[in-house]
Amino acid sequence: MNNENNNKVRRQRPAWGGVRYMTATGMLSAIAFILMFLDFSVPLMPSFIKLDVSELPALIGAFAMGPSYGVMICLVKNLLHLFISNTGGVGELSNFILGACFVFTAGIIYSRKKTKKRAVIGAFCGALVMALISIPSNYFIVYPVYENFMPLDAMLSMYQAINPKADSLLKCLIMFNAPFTFVKGMICVLITLLVYKRLSPVIKGTRLNTGG
Numbered sequence: 001m002n003n004e005n006n007n008k009v010r011r012q013r014p015a016w017g018g019v020r021y022m023t024a025t026g027m028l029s030a031i032a033f034i035l036m037f038l039d040f041s042v043p044l045m046p047s048f049i050k051l052d053v054s055e056l057p058a059l060i061g062a063f064a065m066g067p068s069y070g071v072m073i074c075l076v077k078n079l080l081h082l083f084i085s086n087t088g089g090v091g092e093l094s095n096f097i098l099g100a101c102f103v104f105t106a107g108i109i110y111s112r113k114k115t116k117k118r119a120v121i122g123a124f125c126g127a128l129v130m131a132l133i134s135i136p137s138n139y140f141i142v143y144p145v146y147e148n149f150m151p152l153d154a155m156l157s158m159y160q161a162i163n164p165k166a167d168s169l170l171k172c173l174i175m176f177n178a179p180f181t182f183v184k185g186m187i188c189v190l191i192t193l194l195v196y197k198r199l200s201p202v203i204k205g206t207r208l209n210t211g212g
Contacts, residue, residue, distance in 0.1 A: 038053075044162055047158070048158070059189070060196060106123040110123075130185050131185065143155070162176075
């Protein structure tokens with residue numbers, strides 16, 4: 001009889017967890033969408049490049065619920081942004097590719113062994129992968145679209161004003177964009193490590209199981 005009851009509980013948990021996780025995914029996606037608007041320029045970067053931490057909710061979701069949920073948050077965030085986009089979806093596509101690479105890498109490494117050390121290693125690797133992928137993503141997807149709004153020579157001159165050696169788009173992406181993307185990822189990592197312990201029980205609903 002006890003075994004039968006235990007089996008029923010096990011069958012019920014995935015359904016409850018699924019509903020809760022989808023709700024959490026929606027909330028984290030909305031937060032990520034809002035964070036896309038809270039961007040700002042940073043020193044030593046051209047003014048058209050902005051920093052935001054909209055991957056933060058996706059990274060938290062990947063750690064708390066699994067890498068697939070982190071990717072889902074990146075997808076929903078960018079689908080929402082499509083409604084106000086002026087890049088024809090190209091910027092959102094690139095943002096999704098980079099964000100998904102970041103949170104999936106971090107989440108899959110962390111899911112194998114859920115320790116703080118593993119989280120740091122996973123997030124570091126995720127930020128590194130995102131930085132490397134940003135080079136072809138920007139070169140083949142983003143900057144060809146940007147050229148419709150600003151000539152390539154004008155963009156290169158903004159890079160060269162900071163470092164004269166940046167005399168080609170590929171050099172600019174390697175010298176500026178890739179390190180910038182890595183730092184952006186690591187900022188999300190640091191914030192996640194600070195807040196994850198408090199947010200994780202809320203997302204997972206583990207607090208509901210305490211107190212009998």
